[in-house]
Amino acid sequence: MIVTWRIGLRIALTMVVAVVLQVSFFSYLTLFGTTPNIIPLVAVSLGLLGGAMVGAICGFALGFVLDSTLFATLGVSSLILLAVGYLAGRYREGTEISNTLMPPLLIGALTMAASAGFSAIQLMLGVETQVSLLILREIFVQGLLAFLLAIPFYPLIRRVLRPAIVDDVVAGRRMRTPISAAAKGRKRRSRRRVPRMRRATGMS
Amino acid sequence: MYRKQVRRRRAVLVILVVLALVLISTTFSESKSGPLHTVQQGVASVFAPLEEGATRALKPARDLVNWVSETFNARGENSELKTDVQKLRSRLARAQSAVGENQQLKKLLNLDRGGALADYKPMTARVIGRPPTVWYSTVTIDAGSGDGVAVNDPVINGDGLIGRVTDLTHWTSNVTLITDPESAVSGRVLPNGPDGVVQPEAGDPGTMLLDFIDKNEPIHEGQIVQTAGWSNGTISSAFPPGIPIGEVRDTTIGQQETYQHIRINPFADMRDLDYVQVATNGPKRPGVGG
Numbered sequence: 001m002i003v004t005w006r007i008g009l010r011i012a013l014t015m016v017v018a019v020v021l022q023v024s025f026f027s028y029l030t031l032f033g034t035t036p037n038i039i040p041l042v043a044v045s046l047g048l049l050g051g052a053m054v055g056a057i058c059g060f061a062l063g064f065v066l067d068s069t070l071f072a073t074l075g076v077s078s079l080i081l082l083a084v085g086y087l088a089g090r091y092r093e094g095t096e097i098s099n100t101l102m103p104p105l106l107i108g109a110l111t112m113a114a115s116a117g118f119s120a121i122q123l124m125l126g127v128e129t130q131v132s133l134l135i136l137r138e139i140f141v142q143g144l145l146a147f148l149l150a151i152p153f154y155p156l157i158r159r160v161l162r163p164a165i166v167d168d169v170v171a172g173r174r175m176r177t178p179i180s181a182a183a184k185g186r187k188r189r190s191r192r193r194v195p196r197m198r199r200a201t202g203m204s
Numbered sequence: 205m206y207r208k209q210v211r212r213r214r215a216v217l218v219i220l221v222v223l224a225l226v227l228i229s230t231t232f233s234e235s236k237s238g239p240l241h242t243v244q245q246g247v248a249s250v251f252a253p254l255e256e257g258a259t260r261a262l263k264p265a266r267d268l269v270n271w272v273s274e275t276f277n278a279r280g281e282n283s284e285l286k287t288d289v290q291k292l293r294s295r296l297a298r299a300q301s302a303v304g305e306n307q308q309l310k311k312l313l314n315l316d317r318g319g320a321l322a323d324y325k326p327m328t329a330r331v332i333g334r335p336p337t338v339w340y341s342t343v344t345i346d347a348g349s350g351d352g353v354a355v356n357d358p359v360i361n362g363d364g365l366i367g368r369v370t371d372l373t374h375w376t377s378n379v380t381l382i383t384d385p386e387s388a389v390s391g392r393v394l395p396n397g398p399d400g401v402v403q404p405e406a407g408d409p410g411t412m413l414l415d416f417i418d419k420n421e422p423i424h425e426g427q428i429v430q431t432a433g434w435s436n437g438t439i440s441s442a443f444p445p446g447i448p449i450g451e452v453r454d455t456t457i458g459q460q461e462t463y464q465h466i467r468i469n470p471f472a473d474m475r476d477l478d479y480v481q482v483a484t485n486g487p488k489r490p491g492v493g494g
Contacts, residue, residue, distance in 0.1 A: 020251070023344070024258035027334035028266045030475055031273050037336035053213050060220045064227075068247035069255070070335045070342060071371040071378035074240055075227030082220050118337055119407075125232075126386065135407030 001050035007164040011046065011058060014160055018042040019065050034138040036145040038153065039066055040114040043081040044107045045150070045157045047088030048097070049165055059085030073125065080117045084110040103154045108147030115139040236355075236371075245373050248344075252332070252376045256346050259332045295426065321360070321444065324483035327351055331477045332376070340409040340474045341384035342370075347482055350374045356442045358483045364448040364471035365389065365431060366480050377482070382449070383409045383474045390434035390441045391449055393423055399432045402449055402468065409474040412450055414466040419457045421464070427452045429468055440489045 001007070018038055026036045043062050047055020062085075063078030088110060097103065116139050123131070158165065230240050329351075333344030347353050349372045359366040359379045367387070371378035382389055383404040391402040391414060400417040414429060429452065433445025450470040457464050 016254075020254045020258045021262075022336050023251075023333040024255050025262045025266060027336050029269050029273070031269075035334075035336055035475075039336060053216050056217055056220055060224065063224075065247060065251075066335075068244045069251045070333060070344065071244060071248060072335060072342070073228060074231040074244060075224045075229075078227065079221065079224035082217075082224065086217055115337075119339075122337075122339060122385065125228075130403075130413060131385075131406040132408035132411065138407065 001054055001161065001164045003050070003054065003164060007161065010160055010164075011050075011054075012061075014046075014157060015042065015058060015062050015065065019062065019069060022066070023069055031145055032141045033134075034141045034145070036149060037111060037115065037142050038146075038149060039063075039077070040081060040084055040111040041107050041146050041150055041153055042157065043085040043114075044088040044110045045103070045154050046161075047085040048092045048103055048106065048154075049158060049161055050089065051093055052086050052089030055085030055087075055089035056082045057085075059083070076118065076121050076125075080114050080121070083117070084114045104147050104150035107150040107154065108143045111146035112139055112143030115142045241371075245371075248376060248378075249373045252344075252346070252373065255332045255344065256330075259330070291426075321358070321447070321483045321486070323444075324358075324486040325352070327353060327482045327484050329353075329377070329480055329482055331480060334477075339383075339385055339406060340381060340404075342381060343367075343379050343477055343480075345377050345379055345480060345482070346375065348373050348375045348377050352484045353377050353482050354484065357486070358443050358447065359480050360447060360483065361472050361477065361480045363473070364450065365443065366472050366474070366477065368442050369482065379480070381474050382412070382470070389443060389449065390432040391429045392432040392445070393417070393421075393452070394428040394430060399434065400466070402429065405467075410469065411453070412468040412470050414452070414468055415463060417464045417466055419462060419464050423452055423455050423464060423466055425452055425454060442489065444483075444486065444489070 003011075022038050026038055029036060039062055043055065043059040046058040050058070059081035060078045063076070063081040064074065066072070066077045066081075067074045088106060091106065119135060119139065227240070230238075234240055327347050329345040329347035331343045332346045335342055345359075353369055353372060355369055355372060357369045359368060365382055367379045367381040367384070369377045370380040380387060382402065385404060385406040387404060389402045390399060392399050393414070398417055398421045400414045403413050403415055405411040405413055417423060429449045431443040431445055431447040431449060432441065433443060434441045448471050450468040453467045453469045455464050455466045
């Protein structure tokens with residue numbers, strides 16, 4: 001990803017919208033007994049689109065804003081989200097993503113890892129009461145919901161950051177190569193030629 | 205070139221991890237008025253209007269999604285509710301006779317002060333933010349120090365106790381719910397005690413545990429648990445006595461244990477909070493800051 005200041009602004013805006021949507025919309029929903037979490041989805045998506053460094057930095061920033069907004073212990077979400085953002089970025093740098101189902105699957109799995117990691121840190125920081133086994137079900141369902149939500153959200157984030165994504169820029173350029181341009185020209189010319197021929201031969 | 209990139213990437217990762225760990229340890233060690241808390245309050249203040257606007261604007265969409273989800277669950281709940289109604293009818297009859305008796309006794313004792321929070325000034329607030337975690341530990345509400353809210357003010361809704369205010373900005377407050385893993389509320393089993401400590405079962409907002417009740421105390425399903433408002437003159441519970449918390453679901457007694465294992469169904473549903481009431485300007489409780 002080529003990160004110019006305009007792209008940086010788009011990324012920042014994406015993160016702000018994600019946090020506001022999460023806190024004010026998704027956290028109120030109860031689907032299959034748990035609340036959907038789009039914050040790891042956004043961190044992983046940014047990692048998959050921008051690479052490890054973008055994923056880690058965006059994950060850290062997302063976590064900081066989320067913890068600040070919710071008066072939670074600063075640093076906990078940052079640590080988890082920077083890890084999942086970085087892992088997603090490393091995966092993207094090392095593997096060609098050719099299957100369209102791969103990003104949602106990865107988002108689902110890393111959301112599950114993020115939820116489990118967050119619960120583990122909370123436990124380490126001190127939970128003085130019994131922990132229900134329901135928590136495991138919630139972690140699993142959160143991953144499943146993230147997979148489903150990634151199907152519309154990942155392409156949306158990709159669209160927002162499209163000008164900066166190297167693959168898309170290269171693909172765009174490839175479409176405008178001299179050969180394809182000439183082919184386009186020929187097509188246009190041939191389209192124009194038909195009526196002329198018709199005129200000349202008197203075809204209706 | 206590639207090696208340089210790898211080195212830079214690793215350096216950024218290490219710096220961010222260290223920064224996150226520093227943030228965690230500093231947040232724990234510094235006081236509420238420390239620089240990090242101030243930054244946190246600043247960010248929360250900036251986001252508060254956005255959250256409030258989004259909460260209001262997205263309510264219809266939220267209700268629609270929840271309606272669809274609830275419709276799926278409604279079938280199973282229907283049969284459960286039918287049996288509940290039968291139980292509740294008989295309990296209502298008993299309760300109505302008890303209410304009449306109670307009013308007469310209160311008049312006799314001159315204690316009718318209009319509920320547990322009669323000495324407080326209620327402030328209605330809208331829930332504008334919830335965390336996405338599985339712990340059900342906090343919510344953000346749209347009333348802050350500018351509305352007279354103070355740290356440790358009790359928060360309730362129509363069903364019962366919700367939690368208490370733990371952080372403040374001018375416009376918003378952070379409420380730590382009674383389902384937070386670190387929460388503990390002194391509770392009393394009605395009608396005559398005993399007193400114990402109500403703690404959550406972390407991760408399950410529909411279950412709470414009443415601890416430190418002697419195994420010889422007779423506790424039965426359906427008994428109401430309310431705040432005990434415990435105080436010894438120097439320190440006291442943050443909650444005044446008499447706020448309903450929940451009802452006893454079941455009890456188990458281990459052979460080697462001193463205390464009973466009592467599970468409670470909380471009255472308030474922490475997953476479905478839209479409006480709450482903050483009890484402000486109450487009498488000073490010893491040892492409770494605010």
